[in-house]
Amino acid sequence: MKKIYLGLLAMSISATFQSQKFPNLKAPVAEKQEHIREIHSDKVNDPYYWMIDYFKKAKDSSKVVDYLKAENSYWEGMMKDTEPFRDQLFKEMKARIKEKDESVPTFKNGYYYYSRTETGKQYFKYCRKKGSLTAPEEILLDVDQMAEGHAYYSASGFSISSDNTKMIFGVDDVSRRQYKLFLKDLSTGKTTDLGIKNTTGSATWANDNKTIFYTSKNPETLLTEKIFRHSLGTDVSKDVLVYEEKDKTNYIGVGKSKNEKFIMIYSGATTSSETRYIDANKPNETFRVFQPRMKDVLYDVTPLEDRFLVTTNKDALNFKVVETPLDKTGVENWKDFVPHRKDVLMEGISEFKNYLVFSERQNGLSQLVIYDRKSGKKEFLKFDEPAYTVYPSGNPEYNTDNFRFGYTSMVTPSSQFEQNLKTGKRVLLKEQEVLGGYNKANYATERLFATAKDGTKIPISIVYKKGYKKDGKSPLLLYAYGSYGNSIDATFSSTRLSLLDRGFAFAIAHIRGGQEMGRQWYEDGKMMKKKNTFTDFIDAGEYLVKEKYTSPKHLYAQGESAGGLLMGAIVNMKPELWNGIISQVPFVDVVNTMMDESIPLTTNEYDEWGNPNNKDAYFYMKSYSPYENIEKKNYPNILVTTGLHDSQVQYFEPAKWVAKLRDLKTDKNVLLLKTDMAYGHGGASGRFDYLKDTALVYAFMFKLEEINK
Structure with missing residues (x-):
C-alpha cells in the first residue's frame, strides 16, 4: 500500500488561507472513490463511502485510520497555541469538583448503598453498610483498581440478590456498550466471569437468589434481541431463551418490579410497546403477555400489591394512568385512574405502599405530584425559579413514606431532597459542592x-x-x-x-x-x-x-x-x-x-x-x-x-x-x-x-x- 500522503491524502498545493486567529496550515484532503447509491430511481455518488471500511473490516481499513490521524494532527496544529490555556481551563474546571466525595446513601433490603470517590482517582468505589450508617464499610467494587491499565473502563448494572450475598455487574472496556457479566460472592469476595458477553450490562435476580435474567445483543447491529435465563453454577451454553424479539424496530429489556413481586420484560419502540411478566418467586414459569402490542400505543406497567397501574397513550396523546386487576390485564379491563389532560404530559410513576408520586410536565417544566392512596388527596411540589428541573431520585424501597427527589436549575447546583410523604417535612440531603466560592447571586x-x-x-x-x-x-x-x-x-x-x-x-x-x-x-x-x-x-x-x-x-x-x-x-x-x-x-x-x-x-x-x-x-x-x-x-x-x-x-x-x-x-x-x-x-x-x-x-x-x- 502506498503511504498515506501519496495515496489517501493529497495535501493542498497552495496553503489555504486561514483567519489570522489560526496558523496557516494545510488541511488534509481526503481521497475520492466513486460509489453509486441507487434507490427509487435516484442515483447519488458518495465519494467518501470508503471511510466505512474500518467499521466493515474491509480493504481500506488502514487508510481510514490514517485519514483520522491526519485530521487529528491538523486540529492539534491549528489549536497548538491554545494548549496552555486549555490546561488552565482543565485545572480550573477540575478545581471546582470535590474530588473526595460520597453519594447520598440509599437504603434497600437492610443495607445502605453508596459510592465514593477519592482525591486523584478517576473512578469510584461502590460500598454498603449494614443496617446503620455507623456500621463498618464494605467495599463491594473498587472500580479505581479494576480500571487500572485500561484506556476506557465502565462498570455498571450493580444488582444485589435478595439474600444480600451475591452481586452481578457488567464491564465494558472497549466503549461500544457491549458488556460482560461478572458475579461477586459478597461473603467470600470472589469474583467470577460468568462467560456471558454482549449484554446491556445488567441482570435481574429472581427471588430464589440463584436465577438471573439478562438481555443479549446482536453482535453486529447491537440490537437488544433476546432475553436469557441463567442459573448460577450451570454452563452458559445451557441458558434458556425466554424471549426473542422479532421486530427489529424494538428495544427490549428485563427488570424486577419495585415491590419485588414480578420479573418483567419490556419491548418497545417510539410508537408501540408490549410487556411480559412472571412471578419473581417462580423463575421457570413461561412469561405471560400483559397486553399484546397495539399499533401506535405505548404502555408502561407499575405493579402494586392489589392491582396494576398502566401509564399509556391509548386514546390519550399526553398519556394517562389506568388501573387493571392483577388477574385481568387486557386492555378491555383498563379503567381511568388519572385521566388524560391536554395541557399536562404524564411521564411516570414512583410507587410506594401508601403513596404514589407522579412525574408530569406542564408549560415546559417538570413537576412532581404526591397522591395519597388512602385519601386520594393530591399535592403539587412547588418551586420558585423561572426554569428548573425536578425528578425522582433514589427510591428503591416500596415500604416507606420517604420520597427522594433531585432539583437543579441553571444557577442552582444539583440537590437531593427527602420529603416525608405523610408529614410533608422536607430535608436537603446534599447539594453539589462547587469548590472555589461559587455564589449563585452573581448569576441570572x-x-x-x-x-x-x-x-x-x-x-x-x-x-x-x-x-x-x-x-x-x-x-x-x-x-x-x-x-x-x-x-x-x-x-x-x-x-x-x-x-x-x-x-x-x-x-x-x-x-x-x-x-x-x-x-x-x-x-x-x-x-x-x-x-x-x-x-x-x-x-x-x-x-x-x-x-x-x-x-x-x-x-x-x-x-x-x-x-x-x-x-x-x-x-x-x-x-x-x-x-x-x-x-x-x-x-x-x-x-x-x-x-x-x-x-x-x-x-x-x-x-x-x-x-x-x-x-x-x-x-x-x-x-x-x-x-x-x-x-x-x-x-x-x-x-x-x-x-x-x-x-x-x-x-x-x-x-x-x-x-x-x-x-x-x-x-x-x-x-x-x-x-x-x-x-x-x-x-x-x-x-x-x-x-x-x-x-x-x-x-x-x-x-x-x-x-x-
Whole structure:
C-alpha cells in the first residue's frame, strides 16, 4: 500500500488561507472513490463511502485510520497555541469538583448503598453498610483498581440478590456498550466471569437468589434481541431463551418490579410497546403477555400489591394512568385512574405502599405530584425559579413514606431532597459542592419564548453572569437536542462557569422533537415533520439576535449525537447566523445510515426518521440530511468530534461530513475534526478526562472571540 500522503491524502498545493486567529496550515484532503447509491430511481455518488471500511473490516481499513490521524494532527496544529490555556481551563474546571466525595446513601433490603470517590482517582468505589450508617464499610467494587491499565473502563448494572450475598455487574472496556457479566460472592469476595458477553450490562435476580435474567445483543447491529435465563453454577451454553424479539424496530429489556413481586420484560419502540411478566418467586414459569402490542400505543406497567397501574397513550396523546386487576390485564379491563389532560404530559410513576408520586410536565417544566392512596388527596411540589428541573431520585424501597427527589436549575447546583410523604417535612440531603466560592447571586437565569415561523412559541432557558450586556456584542452559546422525545431541561453545570465568567451566555432552545411542551411537541419534530426541529433552532437563534443578547458574529451553536444532526442541518440552512459550530458525535449521514441495516441501531430508528425504503421517507430524509445537502458556499467555523469505537453514531459519519465540507466550502473559516481513537459515543470514562474535551470546545470558541485567559 502506498503511504498515506501519496495515496489517501493529497495535501493542498497552495496553503489555504486561514483567519489570522489560526496558523496557516494545510488541511488534509481526503481521497475520492466513486460509489453509486441507487434507490427509487435516484442515483447519488458518495465519494467518501470508503471511510466505512474500518467499521466493515474491509480493504481500506488502514487508510481510514490514517485519514483520522491526519485530521487529528491538523486540529492539534491549528489549536497548538491554545494548549496552555486549555490546561488552565482543565485545572480550573477540575478545581471546582470535590474530588473526595460520597453519594447520598440509599437504603434497600437492610443495607445502605453508596459510592465514593477519592482525591486523584478517576473512578469510584461502590460500598454498603449494614443496617446503620455507623456500621463498618464494605467495599463491594473498587472500580479505581479494576480500571487500572485500561484506556476506557465502565462498570455498571450493580444488582444485589435478595439474600444480600451475591452481586452481578457488567464491564465494558472497549466503549461500544457491549458488556460482560461478572458475579461477586459478597461473603467470600470472589469474583467470577460468568462467560456471558454482549449484554446491556445488567441482570435481574429472581427471588430464589440463584436465577438471573439478562438481555443479549446482536453482535453486529447491537440490537437488544433476546432475553436469557441463567442459573448460577450451570454452563452458559445451557441458558434458556425466554424471549426473542422479532421486530427489529424494538428495544427490549428485563427488570424486577419495585415491590419485588414480578420479573418483567419490556419491548418497545417510539410508537408501540408490549410487556411480559412472571412471578419473581417462580423463575421457570413461561412469561405471560400483559397486553399484546397495539399499533401506535405505548404502555408502561407499575405493579402494586392489589392491582396494576398502566401509564399509556391509548386514546390519550399526553398519556394517562389506568388501573387493571392483577388477574385481568387486557386492555378491555383498563379503567381511568388519572385521566388524560391536554395541557399536562404524564411521564411516570414512583410507587410506594401508601403513596404514589407522579412525574408530569406542564408549560415546559417538570413537576412532581404526591397522591395519597388512602385519601386520594393530591399535592403539587412547588418551586420558585423561572426554569428548573425536578425528578425522582433514589427510591428503591416500596415500604416507606420517604420520597427522594433531585432539583437543579441553571444557577442552582444539583440537590437531593427527602420529603416525608405523610408529614410533608422536607430535608436537603446534599447539594453539589462547587469548590472555589461559587455564589449563585452573581448569576441570572431567564425563560424566554421565541416565535417560530408557523407561530409556535419556542421556550428558551438562558443563564449568564450578572453584568452581561444585551447590546448585540456579547458571545452566546445556544444548545439543543430535539429528538426521540428527550426533553433537555434547565440544569446546573460547574464546568459552564468557565464560559459564563468570561462573558458568554449559555442558552437551551427547547425545540420540537423533545417533549418539553407535551407529546405533540415530539410528534411535530419527527418523521415527516423533522424539519421543524431545525427551523425552531434557527428561529431561537434569530430571536436572541433580534433581542440583542448576541449577534451572528458572536453566536455559537452546540449539539451532540442527534443534536449533531441538528448542527449539520442548521449550517446548511442558515450558515450566516453562526460564528462557530460545535458538532459532537454527530448523526449527519442520515440516508446512508438508515439504508444500512448492518449499522448498529438502524432499524430501531425507523419510527424516528422513517424507513428510506419508503420513497416519500427517502426523499424527505435526503432533503435535510447534512451530508447530502452540503453546497459550494460559505460555512461558519466548525469543530467536530467523534470516537473511533462509537456504537451509537459511527465515526465515518462525521469523517465523511468533514471531508465533503472541506471539498465544497468556499470560506476561509476553520474546520476541525477530532477523533478519540480509544473511545466511543460517551467519550472518556474517567470522571476528569471529559474535562479535556470541554476545555477544547471552550478554547475553540474563546480563540474565535480572542479571549485568551
